Amino acid sequence: MDIEQAIRERRSIRRFQDTAIPDEVLVRIVEAGVWAPSGGNAQTWIFIIINEQSRIEQIKAISPGLLGAPTALIVVCQDKDLAYKRGGELGRETLSVMDAAIASQNIALQAYVEGLGSCLVLSFHKKGIQKLLNLPEHIVPELLITLGYPAENPKPPKRKFEEVTFFNEYQAQHGK
Amino acid sequence: MDIEQAIRERRSIRRFQDTAIPDEVLVRIVEAGVWAPSGGNAQTWIFIIINEQSRIEQIKAISPGLLGAPTALIVVCQDKDLAYKRGGELGRETLSVMDAAIASQNIALQAYVEGLGSCLVLSFHKKGIQKLLNLPEHIVPELLITLGYPAENPKPPKRKFEEVTFFNEYQAQHGK
Numbered sequence: 286m287d288i289e290q291a292i293r294e295r296r297s298i299r300r301f302q303d304t305a306i307p308d309e310v311l312v313r314i315v316e317a318g319v320w321a322p323s324g325g326n327a328q329t330w331i332f333i334i335i336n337e338q339s340r341i342e343q344i345k346a347i348s349p350g351l352l353g354a355p356t357a358l359i360v361v362c363q364d365k366d367l368a369y370k371r372g373g374e375l376g377r378e379t380l381s382v383m384d385a386a387i388a389s390q391n392i393a394l395q396a397y398v399e400g401l402g403s404c405l406v407l408s409f410h411k412k413g414i415q416k417l418l419n420l421p422e423h424i425v426p427e428l429l430i431t432l433g434y435p436a437e438n439p440k441p442p443k444r445k446f447e448e449v450t451f452f453n454e455y456q457a458q459h460g461k
Numbered sequence: 462m463d464i465e466q467a468i469r470e471r472r473s474i475r476r477f478q479d480t481a482i483p484d485e486v487l488v489r490i491v492e493a494g495v496w497a498p499s500g501g502n503a504q505t506w507i508f509i510i511i512n513e514q515s516r517i518e519q520i521k522a523i524s525p526g527l528l529g530a531p532t533a534l535i536v537v538c539q540d541k542d543l544a545y546k547r548g549g550e551l552g553r554e555t556l557s558v559m560d561a562a563i564a565s566q567n568i569a570l571q572a573y574v575e576g577l578g579s580c581l582v583l584s585f586h587k588k589g590i591q592k593l594l595n596l597p598e599h600i601v602p603e604l605l606i607t608l609g610y611p612a613e614n615p616k617p618p619k620r621k622f623e624e625v626t627f628f629n630e631y632q633a634q635h636g637k
Contacts, residue, residue, distance in 0.1 A: 291464040319620045333627045386562035451509045
């Protein structure tokens with residue numbers, strides 16, 4: 286699939302079919318995440334693929350932002366000790382958060398290529414997920430990605446463009 | 462260009478030719494950013510395209526992470542007041558940071574399709590850039606993206622995969 290098409294046609298999906306996703310597809314999707322750049326090439330991320338239905342339901346119960354019934358999740362985590370070791374405070378507090386987000390966009394795009402719907406989720410109970418997934422304290426879930434074959438085909442939300450793009454200098458917009 | 466190819470072949474580029482990038486190419490690259498998802502579809506980002514050489518040099522002087530001599534920059538900012546209005550504290554502190562990173566990956570991929578090199582930069586003087594670009598206090602630069610026709614063709618850094626990917630539960634790796 287053409288990259289420009291994938292970037293423009295990917296939608297956030299919140300209604301899924303109950304067809305399971307093959308393991309090898311899930312692995313390819315995570316691989317796309319691993320190809321993202323990371324600050325100082327630190328690669329301090331950890332990807333936990335969840336495809337056991339009972340676990341998905343446990344996670345859903347503590348994730349207000351997780352909508353619909355996905356057949357798999359990817360929990361994008363960061364090893365905060367390693368991030369600190371590699372990049373100091375900037376690494377732990379900022380780079381690791383951004384790196385998780387950057388990898389997640391690759392994952393969302395690859396999911397689209399595989400015929401899957403996805404949605405990035407940031408509203409969830411971090412400590413609860415750490416406990417459910419047996420994560421030590423320094424491995425922090427930054428983002429959840431829902432995955433499933435889509436059961437909806439939403440229209441793209443209108444995008445702002447002119448009003449958020451400037452050349453060389455910001456100009457305040459009056460009358461907004 | 463195929464999406465999987467773009468995801469895998471994009472490299473961070475730090476040596477550039479001095480050929481200028483046409484304005485319409487810069488606009489297409491920012492457009493790709495705008496097609497990224499944003500938390501609650503808030504779209505609180507602002508993209509400032511810098512292609513005046515004097516400004517690039519001023520920014521470079523206060524950005525330790527900015528390497529080489531790019532012919533353009535995109536400064537990815539967030540309107541923190543709007544992010545708070547749309548998403549409360551989570552919106553201002555986390556969603557807006559992640560959204561900037563997610564849009565930046567679309568930008569890096571589109572740049573690659575256009576034959577450009579790019580590098581995401583997080584080490585820069587925020588207040589200094591706000592002053593240089595006439596940004597009010599609530600419009601915060603989150604990320605810089607360097608752009609230019611590449612003058613190098615670096616090998617991909619080795620990617621971790623097996624050691625950062627798990628199914629259903631994290632397992633501590635002994636002897637690391």
